[in-house]
Amino acid sequence: MTELSLKKTPLNEVHRRMGARMVEFGGWEMPVQYGGGTIEEHMRVRTRAGLFDVSHMGEIEVRGPDAIAFINRLTSNNVAKLVDGQAQYSTLTTPQGTVVDDLLVYRLAADHLMLVVNAATTDKDWHWIQQHKTDEKVELRNASDDFCQLAIQGPAALDVLQKLTKTALDEIKRYHFRAGEVGGVASLISRTGYTGEDGFEIYAPPDKAEHLWEQLLEAGRYGAPDGLLPCGLGARNTLRLEAAMPLYGHEIDETTTLLEAGLEWICKFDKGDFIGREALLKQKQEGVRRRLIGFEMIERGIARDGQEIVIDGQRCGRATSAGPAPYLKKNIGLGYVPVEHASEGRRIHIDVRGRLLAAQIVPTPFYKRPRR
Amino acid sequence: MAHVPEDLHYSKDHEWVRVEGDTAVIGITDYAQHSLGDIVYVELPRVGDSFAAHDAFGSVESVKAVSEVYAPVSGEVIEVNESLQDEPEKVNSDPYGDGWMVRVRLLDPGEVDSLLTAAEYEDYIKKETE
Numbered sequence: 001m002t003e004l005s006l007k008k009t010p011l012n013e014v015h016r017r018m019g020a021r022m023v024e025f026g027g028w029e030m031p032v033q034y035g036g037g038t039i040e041e042h043m044r045v046r047t048r049a050g051l052f053d054v055s056h057m058g059e060i061e062v063r064g065p066d067a068i069a070f071i072n073r074l075t076s077n078n079v080a081k082l083v084d085g086q087a088q089y090s091t092l093t094t095p096q097g098t099v100v101d102d103l104l105v106y107r108l109a110a111d112h113l114m115l116v117v118n119a120a121t122t123d124k125d126w127h128w129i130q131q132h133k134t135d136e137k138v139e140l141r142n143a144s145d146d147f148c149q150l151a152i153q154g155p156a157a158l159d160v161l162q163k164l165t166k167t168a169l170d171e172i173k174r175y176h177f178r179a180g181e182v183g184g185v186a187s188l189i190s191r192t193g194y195t196g197e198d199g200f201e202i203y204a205p206p207d208k209a210e211h212l213w214e215q216l217l218e219a220g221r222y223g224a225p226d227g228l229l230p231c232g233l234g235a236r237n238t239l240r241l242e243a244a245m246p247l248y249g250h251e252i253d254e255t256t257t258l259l260e261a262g263l264e265w266i267c268k269f270d271k272g273d274f275i276g277r278e279a280l281l282k283q284k285q286e287g288v289r290r291r292l293i294g295f296e297m298i299e300r301g302i303a304r305d306g307q308e309i310v311i312d313g314q315r316c317g318r319a320t321s322a323g324p325a326p327y328l329k330k331n332i333g334l335g336y337v338p339v340e341h342a343s344e345g346r347r348i349h350i351d352v353r354g355r356l357l358a359a360q361i362v363p364t365p366f367y368k369r370p371r372r
Numbered sequence: 373m374a375h376v377p378e379d380l381h382y383s384k385d386h387e388w389v390r391v392e393g394d395t396a397v398i399g400i401t402d403y404a405q406h407s408l409g410d411i412v413y414v415e416l417p418r419v420g421d422s423f424a425a426h427d428a429f430g431s432v433e434s435v436k437a438v439s440e441v442y443a444p445v446s447g448e449v450i451e452v453n454e455s456l457q458d459e460p461e462k463v464n465s466d467p468y469g470d471g472w473m474v475r476v477r478l479l480d481p482g483e484v485d486s487l488l489t490a491a492e493y494e495d496y497i498k499k500e501t502e
Contacts, residue, residue, distance in 0.1 A: 021409075032436075033409060037409050037410040037464075038409060038410055038435045038436070039410040039412075039435065040410075234409070234435060234436055237436075238435060300413075300457075301413070301415075302412070302413050302433050302438075304438065323435060323436070324412045324413070324433075324435055326412075326435070353438070
């Protein structure tokens with residue numbers, strides 16, 4: 001991919017002005033970190049609040065009387081359980097029970113859903129959804145260009161955002177959302193995120209992105225030692241890894257099933273038929289051969305994405321995401337191992353550039369936010 | 373703009389060399405530490421190890437990536453900055469001082485002349501960032 005063809009979010013110039021280092025991610029030019037670096041950004045989200053531009057995420061609108069039935073047939077979680085103003089984590093599944101993409105399904109109304117999908121897979125998902133439409137009465141629209149998306153995450157996120165909106169944020173439960181105004185900008189305010197912290201994701205018109213961004217930074221006292229800090233994809237990745245949230249293309253893809261990935265909780269066999277249900281049910285009955293586990297390094301050294309997992313001298317798995325965990329001050333990873341070894345406390349080794357370093361399987365998530 | 377002290381020699385792999393008698397201190401440049409981002413782990417050779425110029429003698433790991441550190445000159449390691457084990461962030465905060473990596477006995481002092489001067493290195497990184 002050449003730089004010329006990279007897509008840009010409405011905040012591209014703002015990021016550059018703020019000293020961000022820009023990188024390619026899923027066809028987009030995105031900030032990976034700002035001046036203070038990934039660790040500071042990560043820590044600020046855990047202790048106060050951080051602000052992320054996640055406008056690269058895709059949005060697909062599904063409208064019509066069959067919207068719920070149609071999306072229920074394509075996804076693994078149960079869309080029929082949603083009420084207006086509620087969102088759910090789900091996956092688009094293949095007939096083999098593997099993952100086309102993971103996504104959030106928002107119910108705006110009984111005949112109006114919004115799917116929020118990964119940036120790199122937006123086009124693939126869009127084609128997949130269109131291809132699988134049969135006689136259902138739905139209208140599909142790739143609305144990705146109609147939204148900017150900002151995420152404000154961390155224990156102070158609610159207080160900062162509350163300064164800019166009349167919507168009573170503490171009344172919005174996790175995985176719920178409301179239409180409201182943020183700094184005078186019509187927005188969807190969603191209590192969701194990808195960091196393991198409390199926080200909100202705000203969907204708004206792209207031409208208001210800069211106005212929103214600047215108002216949020218001001219409300220969050222950007223520049224103060226404990227102020228709201230802009231955060232890049234570097235921190236987004238280390239935060240989600242500590243929270244053991246899967247990343248598409250790493251923990252899940254079209255070669256991994258939901259059951260192997262530990263996503264049975266979004267696999268609703270009793271909701272009626274959906275693509276992949278039969279294969280998943282069969283795998284559930286027969287049992288999985290491998291399972292996604294979390295591990296923590298015992299020996300000094302940092303495991304990285306893609307490195308092999310060695311158990312009893314057998315190269316039997318691979319780390320899907322691994323690296324340093326800045327808040328926990330440990331080196332951690334997620335990876336697949338044969339199911340017979342997938343037990344907590346199990347000693348494993350990671351092949352770190354030719355050296356076998358000891359690690360052990362630990363429960364996930366690695367980090368769980370304290371109840372407040 | 374990255375800091376490039378006048379009195380050091382530089383490699384195109386972004387290491388610096390400070391010659392002191394028949395020994396030399398080696399580290400990575402301000403430009404290198406800045407490009408890497410937060411450094412969380414440094415792996416160094418042991419005292420007594422020898423390497424030839426251009427050999428990888430250690431590695432520096434940031435949050436996201438691993439980079440090899442290459443020997444700018446041939447040498448035998450006589451001292452290692454052990455404090456980087458617990459405080460690798462010194463490479464970020466003071467790359468030419470507390471963030472030094474190894475001291476070697478020069479095996480071929482003439483090699484130093486083939487390294488870049490401060491002015492040459494500044495030009496080099498200017499081109500690299502263009």
